[in-house]
């Protein structure tokens with residue numbers, strides 16, 4: 001459930017008509033609903049209320065400072081994968097002891113930044129990284145809590161570009177070798193082994209891969225404890241999918257996911273960490289865009305809109321589907337017809353949807369791409385020198401620009417021409 005609904009003949013974000021935002025900020029623009037974010041975060045908390053837990057928002061899904069502040073104020077931890085994300089989490093007021101550092105290629109500079117600023121735990125993904133972290137921490141006179149990310153060789157049954165739990169993927173340490181790596185971790189200075197970490201992929205719509213992976217984590221935890229390690233935390237990753245199509249079967253709910261966690265690892269007495277991103281913010285955001293032209297093609301009509309693949313990359317990158325809806329509410333029973341909804345960028349890949357069923361549309365009409373709050377703005381670029389897409393946060397009947405659209409001057413000012421040219 002989200003808070004983007006028609007009221008008074010117009011699609012609104014909570015109580016704000018989207019046309020008001022378009023008039024004030026221009027299009028394209030991302031619009032997020034604070035109430036939806038709050039609600040989704042609460043669902044994960046509720047799903048784990050049977051145990052000690054920390055819901056660490058996956059910052060990569062949406063790293064706007066206002067979004068992070070909202071989540072942090074609700075009590076969320078943060079899962080970060082770069083020095084930049086760590087800096088954002090801190091700038092949003094999240095204390096270091098609620099920040100988990102994941103990622104396959106943490107640099108020494110990033111690890112130093114996190115040790116200096118405070119960190120809840122590093123999720124280690126390889127032996128070289130483990131040794132580098134140990135040497136760094138020891139040289140700083142620090143002892144840092146670590147979990148080791150294991151690769152359980154489980155098929156997440158999701159898009160190949162976002163599946164991470166098979167042995168052919170670059171992530172984690174093969175679970176079969178985990179005991180030997182934990183033994184080394186325990187022997188190294190500067191590290192304190194506290195947990196096991198796993199993340200098998202994103203946009204999972206089936207709970208069975210989770211069940212399989214978490215069962216393996218439970219078995220490993222028992223073995224590690226028998227080996228003498230004090231495993232007190234399990235980081236079970238993120239990845240729970242969202243409905244991208246309104247008319248489709250919805251993926252499992254957080255409460256059902258929490259039940260799988262309870263059934264698989266609940267008896268271990270560990271504190272549970274999870275790292276959801278998309279499920280919290282995906283359906284809390286839309287991309288608002290205006291129709292520039294209606295163009296008649298060979299046997300098809302193109303709706304050329306002012307958003308493009310640089311603003312929302314998922315369709316071009318993964319063939320992803322985002323429901324497209326008109327902002328003006330169509331009359332009941334109004335005829336719909338197919339449009340190819342495309343952006344202005346000079347590539348055929350800049351196609352959002354072929355044959356989207358929409359009522360009659362005209363230049364100047366507004367449309368919304370639904371489910372665009374996760375991996376939307378964060379993956380935007382300035383390709384074709386289209387200024388970075390702005391973001392707006394709505395709460396009740398008011399809204400604020402939380403990232404302004406850069407002017408051409410600001411965009412150009414980041415480049416410089418060497419004096420020898």
Ligand code: LLP
Nearest residue numbers: 058199202203238239240275276277278375
């Ligand atoms: N934890 C780790 C270690 C991750 O790698 C990810 C996502 C998450 C948590 C959060 O997963 P979520 O709950 O958001 O599914 N750009 C792609 C998605 C990439 C996901 C990468 N890792 C997309 O637009 O679908």
